[in-house]
Amino acid sequence: MTRKALLPLLVALLTLAGAAGCGLFDDDPAAKAARRPAAEASPAERPPYDVTPLLHPARKYFGVAVDGAPSSMKPVDDFARAVGKRPDMVGSYSSWGDGFNAEGAKNVFGAGGILYVSWEPFKPALGEIADGSQDAYIKRFAESVRKTDVPVAISLGHEMNGNWYPWGTEKTPAATFVQAWRHVHEVFQEVGATNVIWVWSPNVVNPVPAVKLRPYWPGDAYVDWVGVVGYWSSTGAHTFDTLYGPTRRQVAAFTHKPVLISETAAEPGERRRADVRGLLQGVEQDENVIGFLWFNIPKRADWRIQSSPLALAEFKRLIADDAFGFEVPRS
Structure with missing residues (x-):
């Protein structure tokens, strides 16, 4: 031509x-x-990490809260050596007004796990969160979570059915708690921070039997997991069902979301070895419980499992089971 x-x-x-x-x-x-191919897109252009595969894990989560983590992973490494298995979830606490610990979230994800944040609204009151007065802060926090682009579990106002926190029953009506929860969730959605697993975490009802949980429930659209906070004390319930059963039966009346034992440990003493056995065997055998997070910090009692050699040996034996240890996908 x-x-x-x-x-x-x-x-x-x-x-x-x-x-x-x-x-x-x-x-x-x-x-x-x-x-531009998706792999070459900038972080702001890529969709956030998809947490859907994490909601119903193939194996049980094994979490721990230790002093110094997640800003440093050395305490987690030390704990892993002591018990013979690396946790795939690391607990942390953040007061309202604090920034999101993006570096810590990346540290945990880089080690194959998920950061679990107990977000504690000590002040202002939940009514000010619900009415939009705190939106600038919520957006900054949510945008940081979105930009970090790793999976994060967040529990806002844990143990809301107790009277020991300002967001609890003594100062905050259940309806205000629900309004605040929904509002925070909606702001995160607006920002595009969908890489969050939302964990609604009441205390076990045993010490507060008159407080019903249903009025505190934000709704299935606002929650991914039910977290249950319950410690094994030397004088309290001493079986998996007597400690967690009454709470779970109440919850089962209004939702069937997966259950995580979101904060627990066994008090030192003669029963500690048996309590460790009750916890780990109970989690392993219950198909509706997706894991647990052990509080390994000395606070009013020495909850560190390393402080009791016999209990540590039992923990180490049981956590070695293949039922524990979920591999967090890289996305």
């Missing part, structure tokens, strides 16, 4: 390319971004 004959064909091709909005010589940044 002669050069003269090729000219009309070239003009036609250029016209078609221009009509499609992606000309051969198009330097428009938006057009370039649209053509």
Whole structure:
């Protein structure tokens, strides 16, 4: 074909390319971004980490809260050496007003786990969170979570059915708790921080039997897991069912979300070895419980499992089971 004959064909091709909005010589940044492969997209352009595969894990989560983590993973490494298995969830506490610990979340994810944040609204009152007065802070926190782009579990106002926290029964009506929870969740959705697993975490009802849980429930659309906080004390319930059963039976009346024992430990003493056995065997055998998070911090009692050699040996024996240890996908 002669050069003269090729000219009309070239003009036609250029016209078609221009009509499609992606000309051969198009330097428009938006057009370039649209053509860019997903793997090369900037963090702001990529969809956030998809937590869906984490909600119903194939194996049980094994979590721990230790002093110094997750800003440093050395305490987690030390704990892992002591018990013979690396946790795949690391607990942390954040007061309202604190920034999101993005570096800590990346540290945990880099080690194959999920950061669990107990977000504690000591002040202002939940009514000020519900009415939008705190939206600037909530958006900054949510945007940091979104930008970090790793899975994060967040429990807002844990143990709300107790009277020992300002967001609890003594100072905060159940309806206000629900309004605040829903509002925070909605702000996160608006920001696009969908890489969050939302964990609603009441205390076991045993010490507060008159407080019903249903009025505190935000609704299935606002919660991914039910977290149950319950410690094995030397004088309290001493079986898996007597400690957690009454709470779970109440919850089962209004939701069937997966259950995580979101904060627990066994008090030192003669029963500690048996309590460790009751906890780990109970979690392993209950198909509706997806794991537990051990509080390994000395606070009013020495909850560290290493402080009791016999209990440590029992913990180490049982946690070695293949039922524990969920591999967090890289996305």
